[in-house]
Amino acid sequence: MIEINGVVKKYQQTPVLNQISERIAEGGITSIIGANGAGKSTLLSVISRLLTPDAGHVSISGLDVATTSGDRLAKILSVLRQENHFTSRLTVYDLVGFGRYPYSRGRLTGDDRQHIDTALAFLNLLPLKDRYLDELSGGQRQRxxxxxxxxxxxxxxxxxxPLNNLDMKHSVAMMKQLRRAADELQKTIVLVIHDINFASVYSDHIIAMKEGDVIYRGTPQQIMNSETIEAIFDTPVTIEQVGGQYIAVYYR
Structure with missing residues (x-):
């Protein structure tokens, strides 16, 4: 479980997170939604220790994120930032291999290589494994x-x-793969996402933020109604049930 207790974050005295306290259960997919500037990415960065809160603390599986050693934390928590830049010329295989650094320290073992091949296959990247990142499309790099x-x-x-730079087809494929990772690999996935329909279809839980506060939380069925979505985004919207899923089908 991820426990967020009284987290406050300010940028030059401007509040970004206002006393956030939240629990994210183990397992499944939790999507954090909200308008631009709601504090979504800042909250994710605090959870992952990429940012230090001004007050409050976060624990993951009972470990205090602020005081747990980086080596130990890297074996229970992984994070993909919104912006990723590598200055050296890397192949897809080399990049994915960086995920094994907490275990290999740069000396890949047979077990590490098996994990790399499994991850490449999971994202349908084996045909691209020897390609350089600067030879890929934005969507391929994101995968x-x-x-x-x-x-x-x-x-x-x-x-x-995670859907940055992906077209509709590859966004659907990515969300299906993340759903598989949660279901088949028993991962606890927390993602910041703008598309409320993807959040609705593929998530188990949704946390909705606005102006640095969590204003709603619940299942997609609980969140996906016109009144709630309009309150989150300040935009009139119609929600309909399509094939058992709740979808925003018309913005007025």
Whole structure:
């Protein structure tokens, strides 16, 4: 379980997170939704120790994120940031292999290579494994970054906008793969996502943020109604049930 207790974050005295206290249960997919500037990515960064809160603390499986050694934390928690830049020329295989660093320290074993091959296959990247990152499309690179995170083989996987640079077809494929990772690999996946329909269809739980606060939480069935979505995004919307799923089908 991820426990967030009284987390506050400010940027130059401007509040970004306002006393956030939340529990994210183990297993499944939890999506964090909200308008731009709601604090979604900041909250994910605090959970993953990429940012230090001004107050409050976060624990994962009972371990205090702030005080747990990096080596230990990297074996239970992996994270994909929204922006990823590598200055050296890397192949897809090399990039995904970075996910094994907490275990291999750069000296890949047979077990490490098996994890790399499994992650590449999981994201359908084996045909591209010897290609350089600068030879790939933005969507292909994004899949490679997600494969690197999955290759780390942690219980908790945090993804900030994993659908960046993906078209509709590849966004659907990515969400299906993340759903598989949660169901078949027993991962706890927490992701920041803008598309509320993807959040509705593929998530077990949704956390909705607005202006630095969590204003709603619940299952997709509980969150996906016109009144709630309009309150989150300040935009009139119609929600319909399509094939057993709740979908925003018309923005007015």
């Amino acid at each position: 490679a970054y997600v494969a690197m995170v999955l290759c780390q083989d942690t219980q908790y996987v945090l993804l900030d906008e």
